[in-house]
Amino acid sequence: MEIQHDSTENKGEFYIQKDGERIAEMTYSKAGENKIIIDHTEVFDSGRGKGYGKKLVKHGVEFARENNLKVLPLCSFAKSVIMNNDDLKDVL
Template sequence: MKEEAQLKINGEKGFFHIDVDGKQQAMMTFLFAGNDKIIIDHTEVNTESNGKGFGKKMALKAIAFAREKNIKIIPLCPFVKSVFDKNPEYSDVL
């Protein structure tokens, strides 16, 4: 059972997701704000996958993506904002 966060981009929008046994269990949506920012606006985890850390895994994937592309994250999603609030070491992408 693989639980790695994946990235999909479609034009100006995209999402990170985690699939388990071929079924999507979690998703974090974002949109590009110009060439140097993404706005993460929503995080959703299926009820049966609550408490498995999928939201944090997707947030870490988003942070790695931002660092790789040298872009910033605007965390409109309350969950993602809480990840940044609790982990000052990620503030370089804010």
């Protein structure tokens, strides 16, 4: 599954599609020059149980690292994934 990314000046999203249908998404807002706020993660019924939510969060962390950004995970799922993985906490 390829994770896709769209962004505007103030917001962005990572998402996974299968057969033209969106099956998972994670949205964020930009907070200044050096921070993103993950505000929502959702896996739709057709994608449940496959680990797509965690993949999106990990991809968001990689994006933050590559762009020298910090992450504020307001989404409870994203916060749980990051807080339960020591190798992801460096972006907090």
